[in-house]
Amino acid sequence: MLRIISSAAASDEPGSYPVSLFPDELDRTYSAHSAGSQDDLTIILNAGYKRGAAVVRAHKDKQTEVIRYDCFAPVAFAGLATARLPDALVTRTFVVHTKRATRDERPASFLPVAHDRDLLAVRESLSRWAAEVAERISEPADMLAILLDERITAITDGRDHEIWSCLFTVATLAGGVWPVRCIEAVTLMQEESADHVSGSPSARLLAAIRRHYMSRPASRWNIGISKDDIVSAALEMDALTFERFNGRDEVRPDDIGALLREHGLKSIRIRAAHGRAYGYRWADLEDAWSRVLPPPVEDTDDEDEEPPRPGSVFAR
Structure with a gap:
């Protein structure tokens, strides 16, 4: 990739630089099992989003010499939702979510013989x-x-x-x-992105619990939520992070305790939706939300407003 970009930068042909790159199948390049193995590619993509960026490499034969590779290039990459892009790369990226087309939505086939002239x-x-x-x-x-x-x-x-x-x-x-x-x-x-947190799994878990909390009718809430219910909420609200947690099948109740301890939260016996169980009080979670997460986007449509929840930081 560096050689392609540098070759275009060195070309005298008008319009050859910057070259646009279209790597596909990013879900295979950045998978749950490839953590750390794509650091060289990540460095290029992270640095190459603006003009003047360069990557420095040692000459493979003359280690005392360095080569400065121009790495500025617009990049449009595609992949399934299972792709685990590094957080630093996501902050430099416009994300376009797509859905598989239905049979009635299939686009017409692209035929170079028929369409190249129009594209030119x-x-x-x-x-x-x-x-x-x-x-x-x-x-x-x-x-x-x-x-x-x-x-x-x-x-x-x-x-x-x-x-x-x-x-x-x-x-x-x-x-x-x-x-x-x-x-x-x-x-x-x-x-x-108000509830999307680019960062540690523990912060993402807090964001998932908050989305779960705000999506349920107020009348159904008890004083807290159990670890098992947090697992279900995490898988539903942030499947990309928690379906294959740390390379395993999915996040477990034991993981919940370890993640939330990072924010000073300890599980206690509470009255949750399905009876008494080990979990966390909403009041304690609300304090963690206010310290760790950005404020949620308020729904300003008065007709759809829910009645306020007494004692909740999200009461309107």
């Missing part, structure tokens, strides 16, 4: 457009005016701004409805 026309049209609008941001001040536009800076910061501002720049140059659609996409992404 699209490519040439986009290239002409890009060359024309590039003049509008040729000066740093013109580029900064877009990057620091209040519409995008008001809802993003840090790496989120760095990632989304590149799309916002293209949308602004395209004009029309595109800036609005880009802002809507950013907002939707933030709402969908």
Whole structure:
């Protein structure tokens, strides 16, 4: 991959750099059993999301010499939902979730003989457009005016701004409805990721328990939840993390205690949904949620609001 990118960077042919890469079957490359074995690839993908990034390697024959490989390249990778992408890579990625098409939704077949000419026309049209609008941001001040536009800076910061501002720049140059659609996409992404925690399995478990807690009718809650019910909630709310936990079949009740101890939670005998069992009080879990997780996105639709739960930090 480094040689492909560097070869394109060294080419004099217009439009050859940056080269776009389309690796497939990421679920096999990043599987539950490949932890740590793809570090070289991860370094390239992590660093190569912006211009100027490079990976340094020692010369295989002359160990005192180093080779600087340009690694900037747009990458669109595909894989099943079982792919275990590193958290650092996810923060640099736009994730598009897809579903298997039904028989009635099958797209028409792509035939190079029939469609290559149309695709070539699209490519040439986009290239002409890009060359024309590039003049509008040729000066740093013109580029900064877009990057620091209040519409995008008001809802993003840090790496989120760095990632989304590149799309916002293209949308602004395209004009029309595109800036609005880009802002809507950013907002939707933030709402969908409010309960997603990129980090340790223990934090992901807390997020899964909270989603489970907020999805159930208020009248059915007891004072806590048992370890067995937490296992069920984890598998339902975050199957990607807990179905093959640590390379095994699935998370177990014993794992629950070890994970939640990281946040100072200890299991006690409580009255849960199915009687008395070892588990955790909601009050203790709420304290951990407030310390570890980002605030949940509130449902502002008054018609669908549930009655408030007394004593709950999520009471509306």
